[in-house]
Amino acid sequence: MSRLTELIDRIKFKDPKLGKELMEEFKVISARRQFGLNFERHKPENVELPNRKIKKGDKVRILPERKSLKKGDQRLWLVKEIFKTGKKKVASIKLLDDLEAKTLEKDIDNLIVVAEFQDYIYPGLVSTGRLERNKDKPYHTVINGENFHALKALNFTHKGKIDVIYIDPPYNTGSRDWKYNNNYVEADDNYRHSKWLAFMERRLEQAKDLLNPDKSVLIVTIDEKEYLRLGMLLEQLFPGQRIQMVSSMINPKGSARGKEFYRVDEYIYFVYFGKQTVNDVLIPGLCVSNSKDNDENEAEGESKKIKKVRWASLLRSGSEAQREDSHLKFYPVLVDRGTKTIIDAGDPVPLGIDKSEVDIPKGLDAVWPIRSDGSDGRWQLNQNSFRKLLSNGHLKISSINKKSGKITFNYLMEGQRKQLKEGGLIISGKDKYGGIIVEYSDKDSVVGRPRTLWMTKAHSATEHGSSLIKKFIPGRTFPYPKSLYAVEDTLKFFVRDNPNAIILDFFAGSGTTAHAVMRLNRLDDGARQCISITNNEVSAEEQIILKNKGLRPGDKEWEDLGICEYITKPRIKAALTGKTPEGKKISGEYKFYDEFPFSKGFSENVEFFTLTYHTPIAIHHNLAYQQIAPLLWMRAGSQGMRIDKLPEKGWEILGNYALLVDLDKNADFILSLKNRPKIKMVFIVTNDDRRFQAIVRQLPDGVEAIRLYESYLKNFQFTSE
Structure with a gap:
């Protein structure tokens, strides 16, 4: 319909009377609404490709002069020929779709290639760097490019394979937070909402084919500007699927809305596919219900206390606890002096030989089974059993006395190990010493699924979004990043039971989703993958500064300040390595399910790509x-x-x-x-x-x-x- 208004405007220019009559008829037709969401499906978008070399047959735009703040010529031209004039390359161009237009000659430095969405495109990926810290794990991938085209490429690599799509799209606030056809959509744009809907519809249509039809979930965050239209769009795009909306507090202090109520929350839509359900997991601070389905008392939301899993002490107590009672269980537990991690169990020491005579490897401390009265005791396990439990993560440090330095150990008994294997127990995270946290999976023993109102300080976008980014990439800012822990919580409901889940975020922004997936992998040694897609757009304010310097898209100084190069890549690298872009250890620590220093990083891999044409x-x-080699590899x-x-x-x-x-x-x-x-x-x-x-x-x-x-x-x- 918007295309009709464009054509009518052209008619008005040549015949005002006819144009006026056509507009009146158009208004009558457009006022007829069918039931459901109706919006203008605007002409498909186009994308400028500043790094693509200009070739004969390309569609191009003429760029404004350097240091100019004007939009420039938005018309499309066809490159008819390219030739040299002295040392410069010049293109002969003709206005597209205008048979009578004359050809112009333009320096190719003043042209930019444009890809229209209705054109055939031939995308590929070029690697721009990789980090590897665990050869046994798959790579997270970050793609710099137009997300619609990247989604098209993923339909070759991941069709029907994605377990979770989590996106935080532009909220269409009218404050220059997104572009349509290379122009910012302003608050006073008459087609602001329909442009946003057309933009979202095209991408969600592509995303639909990527999701696993048997079991997957689409998660979309939004605020009050578009949540009603988004809800109807989701219903129309995914008929028959279960859709639910949650309200999540992201700013406890609230943000002003003129003289209206302060806004403290935003909305999260969940679209469930196939057999997808919400896992019952421990989410501190969220309103929860652990009553069984269809229980008439469920609305009361009384949460039962968590039944704790009891770990056994490695040190034998009670009867037959002396060294003489089982001398094969008298051996040193070797602990790394610096990291305080268990390395191995030493050989048993025969009776008659004092422990002081045993040689201990350099850099390791020996922890012996000493009873409270100072006599030699024994461990519960022999050396072989100790090593087996240690390798499976079923043995850990339980405490370290700050004054004496005494270390105690715990292990899971056989019955609990069996429950863990059969699903009666689950691993929910790691403690401050790196040992696993184990909980009962029975929803009556553990807190159940949260309700649709989430209120927890951990989801504050200020403390755990903006402030966190400042620590990882000092001196760099990103508008409205999500709380790392909010994204982690949201994903955990759907990937806790799938350590090999594939998560896609095609509005990746600062890279919070990839960061959250790395944290989830650390909690249970998972091998989940995150695919992040973002562009390298420069903010509106920075564009003005750069243009005043005579810079353009494609110039290195311009591209270095784009979202992907300036924020996403360095943030993910910093999270992985524990070091800032300047090479300094990141100060502070994660304080959520488990606490550990930012500087420790993650045992993960990531590779960065740029989408090419x-x-x-x-x-x-x-x-x-x-x-295309990276596409085959993916x-x-x-x-x-x-x-x-x-x-x-x-x-x-x-x-x-x-x-x-x-x-x-x-x-x-x-x-x-x-x-x-x-x-x-x-x-x-x-x-x-x-x-x-x-x-x-x-x-x-x-x-x-x-x-x-x-x-x-x-x-x-x-x-x-």
Whole structure:
């Protein structure tokens, strides 16, 4: 409908009377509303690509002069030819969709490539850095690019595989918090709400195909500006799905709304797919109910006390507690002197040999089973049992006396270990010594699911959002970041029982979701992955400063201040390594389910990518494999090494996937594959379906085969339809 108003405006210019009559008829038609949410589905967006080299056939815009604050020419031009004039490259351009337009000649430095959503695009990924701190875990990924196009690419790598989508989209406040077609949407824009809805609808349509239909959840945060329209949009996009809204306090002090009530909360929508339910977990400070479903007393919300799991003391007490009663259980527990972590159990010391005669490795302290009267006692476990429980995390330090330095140990008994294996007990986190926290999973023994009103100080966006970012990336600010603990809590309801969950955030902003997933992994040694998508937009205020300096998008100084480069990447790096961008240890500590220093970082991996766009010419000549290599790696699980180049020998096996390019080498390939049981995915490059099927029949059981065409990126040709 907005397209009609644009056309009518053009008619008005040539024939005011006819234009006026058409507008009156248009108003009558537009006033007819059907039941439900109706909005203008604006012409699909376009995105400017400042880092893309200009080529013949590209659509471009003419940039304003440097140091100019004007918008510049918003019309689209087609590049007809590129040639050199002296040392400069010049483009011959013609106004798009205007057959009578004359061609202009413009310095290509004053042009910028534009990708319209209805055009075919050929995206790829280029790595801009990686950090690895645990070779056994998959990588979190951060993608710098237009999120609609990135979602299109993910429909190749993760279709139906995402367990949780958590997004914090622009709230459409009218205060220049987002752009539509490269222009800020102002508060007085007549189509402000419909532009936002069209913007969100396109992305949610793509997200729908990524979610696991059997069990997954879509989580969207919003405030009062658009929550009613968002709710109706979700109902229309996901008919038949269960949808629920929660009110969450994020600013206890409140923010002013003119002379209205102070705003302290925002809203969170949950869309449940398949068998997805809300897990009962311990969430300190939230209003909870642990009554059974359909219990008439559930509304009263009386929470039962948590039944604590009892750990056994490693030191034997009571009868037969002397060293002489079981001398094989008299040995030193070796503890790292610096980190205060348990390293191993030393060898048993025979009777008659004093413990002072035992050599202790350098840097370790020996903790002996000494009774309260100072005599030699014994442990409950022999050396082998000790080591087995330690390796499984079922033995830990229970306390360290601040004055004497005495260390005591606890372990889980056999019955509790069985309950843990069968699900009667769950691991809910880690304590300050790094040991696991174990709770009963029975909802009548542990607090149940929270209600729809969340009120906890840990969710304050000021203390645990803005202030936290200042610690991790000093001197840098980000508007309205989420509380790290609020995101962690929200995700925990859905991924606690899935240590391999894949979480997607395509409005990643400062990177809070990835940070929260790393914390969740630390709580239970999980291998969850987070895929974060953000752009490299520079704030409106900074744009004015940069433009006054004569800078433009694409200039290094401009790009260095974009969201992804200036906030997201350094924040995630700092969280992972425990060091600021300047290399200093981050002061302070996490104070939530478990307490540990920020400087400790996480045993996780992350890789950063930039979304790139390629021409059909490069694609048809197989010149863009390196740009789709990360997409193949991501589809195979984002773990281990990557096949970044076409293998000279015709095939390659690396990490947990394989690539076959030369089908004549399939015999050697199959033979090597059978000796690699960890390989679960194989990409085969061929247009011949018969040969493809013949090779598939030879693959080991459990290996998934995916066919790639000779022109690799034909698989990645997308349009917005």
